[in-house]
Amino acid sequence: MGKRVIVIVLDSVGIGEMPDAAEYGDRGSNTLGNIAKARGGLNLPHLQALGLGNIAPIQGVDPSSAPKACYGKMAEVSPGKDTTTGHWEIAGVVLEKAFPTFPKGFPDAFIQSFEEKIGRQILGNEVASGTEIIQRLGEEHVKTGRPIVYTSADSVFQIAAHEEVIPLPELMQICGIAREMLDGDLRVGRVIARPFLGEPGNYYRTTNRHDFAIEPPHKILLDYVQEAGLGVMAVGKIKDIYYGHGVTEFVLTKGNQEGADKTLTYLEQDMPGLIMTNLVDFDMVYGHRNNVEGYAQALEEFDVRLPEILARLREEDLLVITADHGCDPTTPSTDHSREYVPLLVMGNTLRSGVDLGIRTSFADLGQTVADYLETTSLPHGQSFLAEVFQPK
Ligand SMILES: O=P(O)(O)O[C@H]1O[C@H](CO)[C@@H](O)[C@H]1O
Numbered sequence: 001m002g003k004r005v006i007v008i009v010l011d012s013v014g015i016g017e018m019p020d021a022a023e024y025g026d027r028g029s030n031t032l033g034n035i036a037k038a039r040g041g042l043n044l045p046h047l048q049a050l051g052l053g054n055i056a057p058i059q060g061v062d063p064s065s066a067p068k069a070c071y072g073k074m075a076e077v078s079p080g081k082d083t084t085t086g087h088w089e090i091a092g093v094v095l096e097k098a099f100p101t102f103p104k105g106f107p108d109a110f111i112q113s114f115e116e117k118i119g120r121q122i123l124g125n126e127v128a129s130g131t132e133i134i135q136r137l138g139e140e141h142v143k144t145g146r147p148i149v150y151t152s153a154d155s156v157f158q159i160a161a162h163e164e165v166i167p168l169p170e171l172m173q174i175c176g177i178a179r180e181m182l183d184g185d186l187r188v189g190r191v192i193a194r195p196f197l198g199e200p201g202n203y204y205r206t207t208n209r210h211d212f213a214i215e216p217p218h219k220i221l222l223d224y225v226q227e228a229g230l231g232v233m234a235v236g237k238i239k240d241i242y243y244g245h246g247v248t249e250f251v252l253t254k255g256n257q258e259g260a261d262k263t264l265t266y267l268e269q270d271m272p273g274l275i276m277t278n279l280v281d282f283d284m285v286y287g288h289r290n291n292v293e294g295y296a297q298a299l300e301e302f303d304v305r306l307p308e309i310l311a312r313l314r315e316e317d318l319l320v321i322t323a324d325h326g327c328d329p330t331t332p333s334t335d336h337s338r339e340y341v342p343l344l345v346m347g348n349t350l351r352s353g354v355d356l357g358i359r360t361s362f363a364d365l366g367q368t369v370a371d372y373l374e375t376t377s378l379p380h381g382q383s384f385l386a387e388v389f390q391p392k
């Protein structure tokens with residue numbers, strides 16, 4: 001079997017503020033560090049053995065004297081701190097202009113024409129937390145059939161609707177209309193369907209969320225891997241985030257555990273190329289809800305799964321654990337934070353314990369993957385393959 005790269009993106013697991021964090025209102029954000037502090041320590045023995053604690057101080061995760069992985073952290077060059085921007089940069093896209101955000105809601109003219117196109121008036125059109133706004137406007141929504149539109153500090157147009165009021169197929173159709181309208185001048189990063197169920201006071205979101213992404217502006221790592229005749233197996237949101245670019249096979253997941261399971265399934269197959277996984281619970285279930293304890297437990301649960309993944313690595317596999325941005329649950333903000341992301345790189349035939357330092361772009365990772373799999377090079381990013389490659 002040929003070479004494989006496995007990239008696991010721990011969604012929102014940042015490792016400390018970037019130098020420009022203040023411009024994003026994120027001074028002092030440190031998702032891993034602050035959770036560990038608030039918790040009086042994190043129990044992550046396997047990540048610790050790889051060298052997570054060698055990247056930055058994390059209470060309970062001491063630096064390892066002989067880290068099994070090469071370790072470092074990566075800065076984001078693109079303006080922004082959302083999922084699309086982070087994942088795109090990993091795959092070689094550096095944005096010049098951030099995706100637009102709408103702190104005062106979407107323009108009236110846009111909303112009007114959206115309402116005409118979907119044949120329903122809307123509620124909301126404000127910055128909100130999704131779980132909060134469905135409690136507040138849910139009842140009115142059920143009475144009137146008006147979908148709830150909201151956004152956040154991210155470039156997102158989110159539409160919440162009770163599944164028994166606006167059936168899922170219609171909600172998806174409405175989102176498709178929004179996506180089309182927002183592809184032009186507004187170029188909003190994502191339209192997201194946010195279905196929910198329940199009764200007044202007890203509305204809860206279902207797992208039928210669906211993200212309508214925007215197409216990357218040029219070819220990405222995944223395209224190049226596919227063009228090289230290799231497989232691209234996408235687990236979780238990866239296919240959506242990259243608009244299907246280069247994806248050979250994909251599987252959607254309902255959470256981190258299933259994400260780990262599906263990664264293991266792909267690892268057991270004999271397809272050379274790229275396996276890319278996004279584990280979204282850290283962000284979606286805990287980060288945005290400022291649930292420090294839940295976030296800590298999710299990290300510890302991932303750590304428990306790590307040995308299964310490591311045990312399936314073959315001779316020529318290269319495993320990367322990283323993230324796409326921060327979402328520090330200890331700060332008052334429920335939004336993402338502009339942070340460095342951790343970088344752990346390991347393989348059975350690679351060097352271990354190499355300090356990869358502070359990479360100037362997430363694209364360094366993508367370029368390294370392109371280098372390792374011998375595909376076309378990315379337009380951005382500096383490969384660190386020589387630093388992790390044997391012979392010493
Ligand atoms: O508050 P909820 O609905 O979870 O929304 C959050 O999820 C969005 C997409 O990940 C973020 O932009 C943030 O708005």
Ligand SMILES: [Mn+2]
Nearest residue numbers: 011012083324
């Ligand atoms: Mn994300």
Ligand SMILES: [Mn+2]
Nearest residue numbers: 283284288336
């Ligand atoms: Mn998020």
